[in-house]
Amino acid sequence: MRSLELLPSRSRLVPMSAVIVALSLLLTAASISAAEPAWPAFRGPDSNPVGRSERLPDRWSTTENIEWSAEVPGRGWSSPIVTGDQVFVTAAVTDGDSKSPQTGTDFSNQYVAELMKQGLTQEEVLARLTERDIELPSEVQLHYYLYCLDLPTGELRWRAEIASGQPPGGRHRKNSFMSETPVTDGELVYVYIANLGLYAYALTGEQRWTTPMDRHPIYLNFGGGTSPVLHENLLIILNDNEEQQFIAAFDKSSGDLLWRTNRDLRGKDPRRSGWSTPYVWKTPERTEIVTTGPGAAVSYDLEGRELWRLGDISVSTAPTPFAYRGLLLLDAGQGRPMYAVKSGADGDITPENLSEPGPAFAWIQPRSGTYIPTPLAYEGFLYVLNDKGILSRFNAATGELSYKGRVDREGAAFSSSPWAYNGKIFAVSETGDTYVLSAGDELEVLAVNPLGEMALATPAMVGDRLLLRTESKLYSIRESSEN
Secondary structure (H helix, E strand, O other), rough: OOOOOOOOOOOOOHHHHHHHHHHHHHHHHHHHHHOOOOOOOOOOOOOOOEOOOOOOOOOOOOOOOOOEEEEOOEOOOOHHHHHHHOEEEEEEEEEOOOOOOOOOOOOOHHHHHHHHOOOHHHHHHHHHHHHHEEEOHHOOOOEEEEEEEEOOOOOOOEEEEEEOOOOOEEOOOOOOOOOOOEOOOOOOOEEOOOOOOEEEEEOOOOOEEEEEEEOOOOOOOOOOOOOOEEEEEEEEEEEEOOOEEEEEEEEOOOOOOOEEEEEEEOOOOOOOOOOOOOOOEEEOOOOOEEEEOOEEEEEOOOOOOEEEEEOOOOOOOOOOOEOOOEEEEEEOOOOOOOEEOOOOOOEEOOOOOOOOOOOOOOEEEEEEEOOOOOOEEEEEEEEEOOOOOOEEEEEOOOOOOOEEOOOOOOOOOOOOEEEEEEOOOEOOOOOOOOEEOOOOOOEEEEEEOOOOOOOOOOOOOOOOEEEOOOOOOOEEEEOOOOO
């Protein structure tokens, strides 16, 4: 942190009006720094990214409505978070060359299918897949960084090196070594690196504590992606890996482990790794921690005891559950249902018949889940965007389908979650094109805003600013004062 410099004394008196203005500015700055975080975590304060300002922009490009753009050295698909006038983002810098990312969600599956047609054994297919798409720990040396940027200008305030060396596991080339989004309570910033450690930093850049983690293998060395969450003094992480799945809570002031609950969600499929972020659900009855993992969704109380369980979850879990108007909206994954769960569930609530779900559910929509993007709830409706750009709109209270259609006829791929404000839905493709859609009864594309670079991170919204991250940059997108 920069030290304060004393101003030279002046012989003439300072006008009282200037003193009042100066004091006002100091008090304003102090109130900003002590304010609640504006965008404290992945998908925002409500885990449902909806902007509130009428001044948020709906049109932009690399030259239009760009307040600033900042280079973010390294690679990371974590989302930006904001408290006061500080923006935090993470990235991993590689010594030497690194496998470049690739867009699309099916290229590995298509490649595997092609190899299988050639008569290769499963071991040979996995070897080819690893050679092409997986970056192994032995291949790279990393420097993990937490960056702090100035919200008004985008200038770098400070950079902290969190760790360095070989990563605890590999990564799929579509993933990054820092895809977990940090979380803040306005006093500290908490960084989680899967199977490496938890780290807490002051807003001025000093490390307050660190808690190392044991290393566990992730399915096919695909890498991590589950972000931490905060509730009061609890810092909660979910780690679904191939060795021992678990959920754990740590004291946010010290990093000490408060409790850990091992999980065993494995079903018929042997995969045990997951990438979904847990959600803290506050209801009139209780506060619970809802998780989705390969094969099942499980909810826990604040001491790690299981409350309820729901089967029929995909073995590849990435979407995050969240609540809207009293219902828990739970995406069970690609080819699986969308569930609207009522509060107060108990025990095994897996429905035997999806058409007759039972008292635990408000509604179920079969085969409506997504692979990577998390759905969005806005103005009474649920917008479900899959990785291939097909958007479905459901009544959030009843599950009734309004429409289902393709956002982009050219077949754009999507990984980040959609967001909304001012009567519009926004969805950024993996090539950096943001589709602006009407939040109406019909699927209508109003505009396409290009940034010309790969984008997988979900943005943040702070006041009238949209913070959108691409592969190498962080953009502050804001209506020009001329508009």
